[in-house]
Amino acid sequence: MPPSQSLLTSLLIATAGLLAASGAEAKDDSHKSHALCWRGHPAPECRSFLITETALVARLDDYPFQRGTSWAGVTFDLGWMKNVSTTSAVGFSGYALSSDPSQRFGIRARYRRWLSRNTSIDLSPGILLSGEDNLIDYDPPGVVAGATLNAGDLVALTVEGEYSRFKDYGSGPGPVTAQGRSDMTWRAGAKLGSGLGLTGGLALVGLTILIVAGGGFE
Numbered sequence: 089m090p091p092s093q094s095l096l097t098s099l100l101i102a103t104a105g106l107l108a109a110s111g112a113e114a115k116d117d118s119h120k121s122h123a124l125c126w127r128g129h130p131a132p133e134c135r136s137f138l139i140t141e142t143a144l145v146a147r148l149d150d151y152p153f154q155r156g157t158s159w160a161g162v163t164f165d166l167g168w169m170k171n172v173s174t175t176s177a178v179g180f181s182g183y184a185l186s187s188d189p190s191q192r193f194g195i196r197a198r199y200r201r202w203l204s205r206n207t208s209i210d211l212s213p214g215i216l217l218s219g220e221d222n223l224i225d226y227d228p229p230g231v232v233a234g235a236t237l238n239a240g241d242l243v244a245l246t247v248e249g250e251y252s253r254f255k256d257y258g259s260g261p262g263p264v265t266a267q268g269r270s271d272m273t274w275r276a277g278a279k280l281g282s283g284l285g286l287t288g289g290l291a292l293v294g295l296t297i298l299i300v301a302g303g304g305f306e
Contacts, residue, residue, distance in 0.1 A: 145277030161187030
């Protein structure tokens with residue numbers, strides 16, 4: 089089995105167990121109301137809450153511009169959501185992706201549907217404002233959209249699609265003329281949220297700083 093499929097299968101099994109445990113939790117109407125929560129819960133317990141998510145994702149299709157690239161990538165979302173009813177929340181988040189061939193930065197709108205106090209489904213369409221690829225010029229803006237199944241705002245399964253455009257200047261002799269190209273990417277993986285997500289994001293930033301200080305990526 090390919091490593092990406094094996095990883096996603098393990099993540100699915102683990103998260104399914106957490107979802108089952110979360111769904112079995114008894115309802116408690118004594119929770120106090122808070123203006124801002126670190127971990128998201130429905131109204132009236134939380135009027136608003138923070139989004140701090142770090143995800144390990146696997147590209148499900150081949151990268152068309154370079155062979156031998158890694159299938160793995162890391163995404164990070166930082167944002168805020170407001171409960172507009174007992175079943176729905178809306179908000180936004182800043183979005184970043186880092187993988188072997190690509191980096192992306194953008195902003196996403198977010199909609200959350202509460203299934204219970206600790207489980208929810210998020211939809212997150214967004215615009216990619218900038219980015220970079222190894223062998224081809226990224227041509228913003230792009231589009232990214234994701235769907236996530238959350239368990240307790242701590243762990244989640246996610247899938248996302250990205251549509252991006254590029255300028256290909258070629259490598260042959262003669263006048264250089266940019267040709268427009270595009271790519272549709274599909275990714276899936278698992279997220280850490282709340283304090284776990286923030287810790288994961290800070291750890292990745294620290295690791296990147298250490299690698300750059302040690303001579304950079306080779």
